[in-house]
Amino acid sequence: MNSATTQRYQKYVIPNYTRYPVCLVRGEGSRVWDDQGKPYLDFFPGWGCALLGHCPPRVVEAVREQVGKLIHVPNSWHTEPQGELAEALCTKLHWPSQAFFCNSGTEANEAAIKIARLWGKPKGKFKIITMIDSFHGRTMGSISATGQPKYQQNLDPLLPGFVHVPFGDLGAVAAAIDHETAAVLIEPIQGEGGINIPPAGYMKGLRQITRDRDMLLMLDEVQSGMGRVGEWYAHQLDGVEADVVSLAKALASGVAMGGILARPEVAxxxxxxxxxxxxxGNPISAVAALATVQTIEREGLLGHAKKLEERFRNRFTALMPKCPWITEVRARGVMVGIQLSIEGAPIVKACLEKGLLINSTHQTVIRLLPAMNLSEADFNEGCSILEDALTNPVIP
Ligand SMILES: Cc1ncc(COP(=O)(O)O)c(C=O)c1O
Structure with missing residues (x-):
């Protein structure tokens, strides 16, 4: 990495991230290049934002065209792209909804939290049940919702009213409800918590409980939404309807954008x-999101994501007899978690050295969020590198 960049970061950039000593300068599809010209195959593009890979052509073209027409106008005006995007996202749900747009996942969840508070106020309800090992973002509301004490350390007092229960346990949700409980907020598949898939019937059970107890069901689909799981929204895999859905990450293919979709009577x-x-909902992010949706539709990528799920599962399940430290492979579309009984960080490092970018979460889970248009050749190349690293782990 160029030493001038290193020095600038050391002097002027707040060191609140653990960064690899690599400076990325260009990307195309599932490849990125660093400032030394070294290519990397990216199985974790943009931390889940680049669902179509880097610089998808329709998105690039739409942004280029829009940036010369109108960059930003406030929401005291209407714009064509925001209206078209709201229609595109709402009509992909199987229940009526309206959209509000913001700029990130945490902001989308703040909007959901506010909805729960405003909706619950006349009924004297304000509490929100969330899940242990959930991740909802870093602003004070979302971090209070997040069920991981390590992210909350020394930030207290947190926003009151959150009750954390184990993911997948309906009885625990039922037991946590009282007359002040307004909502359940849950990732239909936990991402940062380790790609945790709920047991069959759990999401339907949650819908039933929240309906019976006059509560909102709010789904954080920031990581699982926008087609990543092979359906537009992960809760569609469970055949449930919700009241609020939050989106971000892949929504605009990496152009900063978040949003919620909420039932009109709740919104x-x-x-x-x-x-x-x-x-x-500014015009740049809105056209990027529209181009994302169009690309997924025109290229039939939901089906491709489902096929990739099968291939990732088969490939890494087949490795289990040889690598007893792989204890489970969890996959929905291109949301893949390989559960290990050893630390994941050395595997990530070994892959980086061999030119493959992946992620490890929850210490022992290898998390892959590859592009849903990953080619056969890239799939095979990346899996071979990862297989090699998993087969010969360097145990520190
Ligand atoms: C499920 C989920 N919700 C919310 C967030 C926060 O999103 P952002 O970093 O855009 O605020 C994340 C980020 O990883 C996430 O995975």
Whole structure:
């Protein structure tokens, strides 16, 4: 990596991230290049934002065209792209909804939390049940919702009203409800928590409990949404309807954008003046998101993501007899977790050295969020590198 960049970061950039000593300068599809010209195959493009790989052509073209027409206008005006995007996202749900746009996942969840508070207020309800090992973002509301104490250390007092229960345990949810409980907020597949897939019937059970107890079911689909799992939204795999869905990450293929989709009768609590985002739904991110949706539709990528799920599962399950430290392979579309009984970080490092970018989460889970248009050749190349690293792990 160029030493001038290293020095600038050391002097001027707050060191709140663990960064690899690599400076990326260009990307195309599932490949990125560093400032020394070294290519990498990326099985974790943009931390889940680049669902179509780097610089997908329709998105690049749409942004280029829009940036010369109108970059930003506030939400005191209408724009064509925001309206078209709201229609595109809402009509992919199997239940009626309306959209609000913001700039990130944590902001989308803040909007959901506000909806729960505003909706619950006349009924005296404000509590929200969330799950242990969930991840909802870094702002004070979302970090309070997050069920991982390591992210909350020394930030107290947190926003009150969150009750954390084990993921996948319906009885625990039922036991946590009282007359002040307004909502359940849950990732339909936990991402950062280790690609945790709920047991069969759990999401349906949650829908039933929340309906019976006059509560909202709010789904954080920031990581699982936008087609990654082979359906537009992960809760569609479970055949349930929700009241609020939050989106971000892949929504605009890496152009900063978040949003929520909420049932009109629930969304009605967001009246003018109750919530806003200056950049929310701006024309640049809106056209990027529209081009993302169009690419997924025109290239039939939902089906491709389902095929990739099967191939990832088969490939790494087949490795288990040879690598007893692989204890489970969990996959939905291109959301893949390889559970290990050893630390994941050395595997990530070994892959990086061989030119493959992956991630490890929850210490022992290898997390892959590859592009849903990953080619056969790239799939095989990346899997071979990862197989090699998993077969010969360097145990520190
Ligand atoms: C499920 C989920 N929700 C929320 C967030 C926060 O999103 P952002 O970093 O865009 O605020 C993340 C980020 O990883 C996430 O995975």
């Amino acid at each position: 009605a609590v967001l009246k003018p003046g109750t919530h806003a985002a200056t950049y929310g």
